[in-house]
């Protein structure tokens with residue numbers, strides 16, 4: 001494939017944008033080469049500036065669960081844009097999307113809209129601290145909760161891709177309040193809780209991790225965390241930015257039957273526009289301004305365009321619940337197909353999958369936490385795999401530490417083409 005125009009555009013971008021991108025993993029720095037500039041997208045396909053057509057397994061890093069330019073979402077945005085883009089006053093549509101979210105997600109009474117997943121988790125932790133009166137938090141190595149200071153400690157996703165899981169610029173004062181635990185290791189959490197008695201406000205985690213590849217919670221892990229929190233008064237915060245409205249209408253809380261105290265959303269809830277949200281039962285949400293003392297705000301929070309896109313997306317998912325089964329089946333089909341061809345080609349691999357989140361790791365050992373994800377990252381093999389897929393028109397995340405996001409727009413023909421390509425590329429690894 002030829003990427004001449006993309007490379008020209010990237011050269012121009014680098015002159016005025018740091019690294020030429022507005023979010024690091026887009027830059028292809030980890031895999032080498034220039035990133036591809038996209039001109040338009042429809043359904044499961046991206047069309048780049050050079051006229052190449054790609055099957056998309058990133059889907060804007062998760063939001064586009066129904067594929068690109070999904071008509072009900074686009075129509076809703078166009079309609080509302082004609083009436084003005086932002087008022088800075090309450091609007092009816094904010095209540096509509098909140099009502100629907102509260103109906104779809106178990107165990108929440110109220111939800112507050114923000115503009116990104118980062119804002120959602122940052123605000124959730126402030127709320128947890130305000131509610132409990134305690135300052136420390138427990139996070140897990142390899143989990144990514146956006147780029148606010150408290151979370152850039154052994155963070156996954158782009159932070160680890162670029163070798164800076166602990167970012168300069170985060171003060172030691174902030175870092176000392178973030179306690180680090182091993183994913184899927186309850187004993188480790190118990191030790192931390194014991195050693196910091198009465199100082200911990202919350203335990204935050206991706207209840208299915210997606211930022212060190214996909215890592216499912218071990219059996220009993222979420223239940224164990226729930227129990228620790230119940231016994232100690234620590235709040236359990238599920239960062240469902242990736243999993244929310246994807247793994248089930250009510251996210252992991254519904255799919256795995258474990259309740260959190262605060263839940264964070266992003267990605268799907270905005271239908272591809274900038275939206276995040278956090279939600280909890282009344283008792284906790286009433287600690288938020290203007291009712292309660294914990295301050296949190298946003299000029300563009302609840303923006304009409306974003307709410308229209310999100311409402312259209314959630315309405316689709318709520319009214320066509322078969323989508324969740326359909327997308328899980330498609331991902332299982334891809335899983336089986338890739339497993340078969342990778343095995344036939346004698347590649348060392350591990351595929352992790354929960355519902356429509358899936359990742360391929362180029363190592364034989366089980367990938368259950370950050371350390372095993374790093375061991376199996378096998379960057380040389382991954383990079384070859386990535387470029388081989390791309391050369392054949394398949395766009396996966398340009399990092400070994402990311403999950404593939406399946407959209408329901410993918411047809412079985414697209415999946416077959418992808419499996420054939422994995423077969424072809426495996427022979428070159």
Ligand code: PMP
Nearest residue numbers: 116117118144145146241242266
């Ligand atoms: N939490 C999780 C689990 C995420 O995957 C991400 C982004 N990938 C975030 C938080 C941050 O969201 P945003 O990029 O919208 O700030």
